[in-house]
Amino acid sequence: MIPLIENVCVTKKEWITHEEMMNITVVAESTPGPIAINCATYVGSKKKGFWGAVAATLGVTLPSFLIILMISFFIDRFLEIKWVASAFKGIKIAVGILIFDAAVKMIVKMKKKPLSIIILSVAFIAMMLINVFALRVSTIVLMLAASLAGLFVYLIKRHKNGEASK
Amino acid sequence: MILFELFLGFLWIGCFSFGGAYGAIPLIREVVLSYGWIEEEKLSYMIAVSESTPGPIMVNLATYIGSVKAGVPGATIATAAVILPAFLTVIVLMTLLKKLIGNGVFQATLSSLKACVIGIVLATGAYMILINCIGSVNNFSVDYSAIIMTVALGAVYFVSKKIIRNGISPIILICIAGIAGIIVFGR
Numbered sequence: 001m002i003p004l005i006e007n008v009c010v011t012k013k014e015w016i017t018h019e020e021m022m023n024i025t026v027v028a029e030s031t032p033g034p035i036a037i038n039c040a041t042y043v044g045s046k047k048k049g050f051w052g053a054v055a056a057t058l059g060v061t062l063p064s065f066l067i068i069l070m071i072s073f074f075i076d077r078f079l080e081i082k083w084v085a086s087a088f089k090g091i092k093i094a095v096g097i098l099i100f101d102a103a104v105k106m107i108v109k110m111k112k113k114p115l116s117i118i119i120l121s122v123a124f125i126a127m128m129l130i131n132v133f134a135l136r137v138s139t140i141v142l143m144l145a146a147s148l149a150g151l152f153v154y155l156i157k158r159h160k161n162g163e164a165s166k
Numbered sequence: 167m168i169l170f171e172l173f174l175g176f177l178w179i180g181c182f183s184f185g186g187a188y189g190a191i192p193l194i195r196e197v198v199l200s201y202g203w204i205e206e207e208k209l210s211y212m213i214a215v216s217e218s219t220p221g222p223i224m225v226n227l228a229t230y231i232g233s234v235k236a237g238v239p240g241a242t243i244a245t246a247a248v249i250l251p252a253f254l255t256v257i258v259l260m261t262l263l264k265k266l267i268g269n270g271v272f273q274a275t276l277s278s279l280k281a282c283v284i285g286i287v288l289a290t291g292a293y294m295i296l297i298n299c300i301g302s303v304n305n306f307s308v309d310y311s312a313i314i315m316t317v318a319l320g321a322v323y324f325v326s327k328k329i330i331r332n333g334i335s336p337i338i339l340i341c342i343a344g345i346a347g348i349i350v351f352g353r
Contacts, residue, residue: 001222023264026267027255027256027260027263027264027267028252029186030263030267030272030276031184031252031255031259031263032180032181032182032183032184032251032252032255033180033183033224033248033249033251033252033253033255034187034222034224034225034249034252035186035222036221036222037222037225037249037252037253038252038255038256041252041253041256041257042256042260045256045257045260050257053253053256053257057249057253061221061225061245061249063220063221064219064220064221064222064225064226064229065221065225065229065241065245067219067220067221068215068216068219068221068226068229068230068233068241069229069233069238069241071215071219071230072229072230072233072234072241073233075211075215079211082352083348083352085351086347086348086350086351086352087344087345087347087348087352088211088214088344088347089347089351090315090343090344090345090346090347090348090350090351091211091214091340091343091344091347092207092210092211092214092298093295093298093312093315093316093319093343093347094214094319094336094339094340094342094343095210095213095214095217095294095340096210096291096294096295096298096316097291097295097316097319097320097323097339098188098213098217098291098336098339098340099188099191099213099287099290099291099294100288100291100292100294100295101291101323101324102187102188102287102291103188103284103287103288103290103291104288106185106186106188106189106280106283106284106287107284107288110280110281110284111277113277115278115281116277116278116280116281117281119278119281119282119285120281120282120284120285120288121285122285123281123282123283123284123285123286123289124285124286124288124289124292125289126285126289127192127285127286127288127289127290127293128289128292128293131289131290131293132293132302132303133303134302134303138196139182139192139193139196139286140182140193142282142285142286143182143184143279143282143283143286145282146278146279146281146282147275147276147278147279147282149278150274150275150276150277150278150279151271151274151275151278153274153278154270154271154274154275155271158270
């Protein structure tokens with residue numbers, strides 16, 4: 001997705017610079033939501049203010065919106081066909097592998113600090129338990145706990161460094 | 167009422183979906199199952215459809231679930247709700263965020279958050295593979311053909327990365343899995 005956005009917004013239309021594109025990527029990775037939306041909103045807003053942002057965001061959403069809307073109208077009937085249902089039983093297996101692989105890719109890219117590895121492992125075990133025993137614990141609780149842990153460790157470290165330099 | 171629920175549910179997803187396309191899936195799964203909008207089985211089908219069609223996965227899932235629950239208005243509201251936080255982030259916070267990102271406190275919090283999201287996604291993938299193969303705790307049943315397919319597809323997918331750059335694309339894997347599904351389960 002990012003190379004495509006870069007190609008249109010930076011190279012072809014010259015709406016934003018490469019530098020700006022890098023900035024958006026960093027912001028998008030640090031904030032929730034899809035990167036394509038962040039990007040469209042930024043470019044639209046820069047070119048034409050609020051309504052430019054609305055127009056660009058609508059533009060980037062509309063094609064997939066229409067495609068999925070159409071699919072949603074006929075997929076149930078489509079799934080009643082026997083061979084299609086069998087195909088989707090196979091596809092379900094691929095989805096598990098793809099999600100697992102997405103996590104593996106993120107692990108490869110991650111900076112492997114001890115704290116990150118501990119948090120990742122604890123989150124994995126907690127989430128497995130939540131799933132297997134159908135516990136009513138939101139992933140947001142896990143995310144919040146991890147953020148706080150990161151914050152505390154950072155503050156403690158900074159405090160210690162401050163003492164040492166005195 | 168359902169429109170309001172869709173709006174709240176997807177706004178929640180839009181606010182907390184860190185970690186890119188797949189990072190959002192555990193949260194979407196949680197929200198969708200807790201409201202009882204669609205069954206787990208259908209959700210994993212739609213993840214495959216969303217992966218094979220253009221557009222971000224979480225936006226596609228919002229459109230689909232909105233449409234199934236409340237037609238075109240539902241699709242519109244769910245989609246708008248899921249993109250609203252990302253939209254507002256850029257409009258309101260872009261300048262503020264640029265400064266924040268260099269900040270040590272922000273970085274430390276965010277890197278821990280990201281590590282947590284990775285753990286959650288890993289567990290979600292592992293759990294989905296697990297229920298395909300041996301069912302859930304309440305509904306334990308070993309499915310040998312699913313186990314064989316998981317091993318075979320996993321091998322094809324991960325070995326392909328060693329042979330060609332980046333390996334086969336997710337869409338190709340989905341196609342292979344579909345064909346294998348017809349052969350294995352279609353009889």
